[in-house]
Amino acid sequence: MSNPIREKRLLDITGADDLEQLRVIREREQNKLAIQLSASPADEVVESLNELHDALIIQSLKLAENELARLGLGAPPVPYTYVLYGSGGRYEQTMHSDQDSGLVYEDAADQADEERFRTYFSQLAETVVRYLIGLGYPPCEGNVIASNPEWCLSLAEWKKKLDGWFADPSWENVRYLLIAADGRPVAGSLELAGKLQDHFFNDLLSHPVIARRMMENTLRHKVLVGVFGQLLTERYGEDAGSLDIKYGAYIPMVNAFRLLAVQAGIHETSTLKRIEALRQANLLTAEDADNAAEAFSFFLKMRMLTTVSDEEGQLIGTGKIPPEQLTKEMTAPLKKALKAGKKIQLRVQRELQRRFGGR
Template identity: 45%
Template structure:
């Protein structure tokens, strides 16, 4: 992709005054950012996520402007619109959904209701407009419209503390999701403060790593004992390989937990791998293999079947193994084998760190 296209894209977002224009820009991304136009999947991933970031930030800015024109004023306190999931890790595909939230500063005494009303209205407007632009809502309701993911920084920190104190499966899942949180628009300092608090709590609660381990290893690499690629047996996807949950997610989850165990707060998978290598806690050759496996999963995920349904870009993360070249089949099998080794390393690392640590009540469901 030429830099001039991204520059024109930025100008078009800045000048957008309607949801129809935003939708046109989203559709244009699918033309200008086709994976086949890029020789390197990492550069493709950077370009795709830069475009998503710009479009979403532009949607938020337009929502702010519209609320101001409608008489609701400006944001009453500083805030950060945050991305979670693949958006938080800067690993969205062209057809990713919405995973987001809002962190705002504590309002002055007596203005709590004003802040709650403003950010609820902003969240509703952004959510609807992103849907209009083709972003389906997160099926797990990790959305700025959900009050669980929209609150003051103090309330966020209290909620995170509650999750640490009661490590049942769902709370641990939320903690792992929060580790991927990234500021998309607004006051990044609010997110840094929250992330620092998160990491400090983890350092003070090493037994939490054991609970995180069970959640992290929930998704397995889908390769058979004889080295065969395991495909879907039934339904519309029969014969297809689930590259998202059979390769990509297990790698993301494993690398995330190794990073957390090493005190790394970086939200992106590639950033976590770089930090792990620099920290020297694992053999450089191992980290390089994990990186190669992740890049393979990232590339094959970009080839997953996708569709446009009711105006929304969606995918089930499936690829047809028979459509892969001989080399890509070899790379996929190598990726899956490396993923198994990674999960074994994660288990050994966490069990060693968590051994003897005070246990919290709760655990896996």
């Protein structure tokens, strides 16, 4: 945090008092980071970028609170936490990630309060989501977003919801649990977020079968490297020749380490931190951990190079590296990283299969 450039940026953001200013800051800072990407290590850029996203979200929340006060709804009636899921939760957002979010607030004492809280926080969530869309963060396609009433609940409601997902591990519910596992508080009460996370892990302990269901839920994304070490690129269509780095490298690694970490009761949400924690817990050898971290950092960097498509003014990453960028110098380390990723994916699969048996 001693970086003066970052501190200046943070001051700019906390000083901004309307959306337009925030939008200008975002564009300016992202352009700077894009230039840095070629010179600096990827994890540094990713960290700086995620710090930027966090700051923008926090400031947008503040602006939304102000707006609600201006409308006569007052200040937040009880402490709340704004939670990020998906890549935001993992502190791995790219320049063009979408919003995956939820909101949790303190329980009410009686029914009247409950109604009042619900009204306030649903309006807050809706406002901040709208603001963030204005800043160029497209809403989550799967509707995992705070403005969806299903993802904007009191602590008690959240617990009940988690219990329900654990009790009925259908494909869709397991998917929700996988999303919840990456939840990270970005603003508001950390205590509240901690309580929710503890509840998640307690539930997990009493439902050991969930780990296997989680594995089955994530198996279909294979690392895109063939038996001859060749890259498995898209064969047809607009993206022919490009490599789907998101689903063919990044996501399989995320899935594998999420699974290992959640199993081990590790509360970290970022993949690199999960790898580090697994090493500390002696669940990964130093060599494996180094290889995994190196490969994953490489994927993070590659993900920054993926094609961006413009959908109705919102920039959305396709997660694919275009063929022009798959040069010789690029493919050699890429293949190496993919092979390491594939090895890890297979290892996790085998280990869980051994523990729980095949289907």
